Amino acid sequence: MPKSKRSNLLALAVLSLLNESPMHPYEIGVTMKKRGISDTIKLNTGSLYAVIDHLLKNKMIRAKETLKEGKHPARTIYELTPAGYDEFFDWLRYLVQKPVKEYTQFAAGLAFLAHLSPHEAYELLRKRKSNLAEQIKTIRSSIDITQQSGVSRLFIIETEYELALLEAEKIWLEQIIRDISEGLLTIRKSDEWKWSK
The missing domain is CATH 1.20.1280 (Monooxygenase)
Known part of the structure; x- marks a missing residue:
């Protein structure tokens, strides 16, 4: 993603968690809440799925497998692609080193x-x-x-x-x-x- 498209920090959170291990969207949301990431980055279910679709279209993540457990709906497990890995670390480094004007x-x-x-x-x-x-x-x-x-x-x-x-x-x-x-x-x-x- 070009730097100009890096406005949705929820995408950064998804890339970060998938850098740790493959997960399905529900697990991503639960992990964000458990770790307090949702106190820093706004999280809602609709936005999370929209971000996942966006990352899929931009080939930053890919489906690893789809699991079906009992009566629960099938869940797709996602993982980072090499491009997603590179994007995550490039974006993270940019955020840490570059002060930007924030509009509060x-x-x-x-x-x-x-x-x-x-x-x-x-x-x-x-x-x-x-x-x-x-x-x-x-x-x-x-x-x-x-x-x-x-x-x-x-x-x-x-x-x-x-x-x-x-x-x-x-x-x-x-x-x-x-x-x-x-x-x-x-x-x-x-x-x-x-x-x-």
């Missing part, structure tokens, strides 16, 4: 913050800071439990990254909230933030 919902909200009154912006940001504190507490607890169960830190490194981002955002929010409360945020130096209702 919070950044979009901040872009239009001036449409709110200073009081409302202050209150909403305080609530966000409180919600962040809860998320941080939950993630720290999850990391502790996971590490105590013997899971290698390498397998939860994306959770550590998420925690670091949340902690940095919380520190930044505290400063913005302080600046709003002290009247330091204005449109221009001579204006006050007061045009909103």
Whole structure:
């Protein structure tokens, strides 16, 4: 797949799991949930099957075998092709080394913050800071439990990254909230933030 087509991270997850061993789609979904990959990459059944079809059409994966067990429907086991193997590692290396602009919902909200009154912006940001504190507490607890169960830190490194981002955002929010409360945020130096209702 050309780099411009590498927008669906669910495809990366499928390639990753099939790099470990051949699996059927249901097993891929269960493994993603069990490992917490679905906390990082959005997963739903329809999307998973669409990604598998896309990878099949692009010859990144192939059907290895189809198994029928009892009354269950037949399940097709997929495996990586050599092209899928190369694509997985090329894509993974690209993601790790190349910073890219990511468009978050919070950044979009901040872009239009001036449409709110200073009081409302202050209150909403305080609530966000409180919600962040809860998320941080939950993630720290999850990391502790996971590490105590013997899971290698390498397998939860994306959770550590998420925690670091949340902690940095919380520190930044505290400063913005302080600046709003002290009247330091204005449109221009001579204006006050007061045009909103």
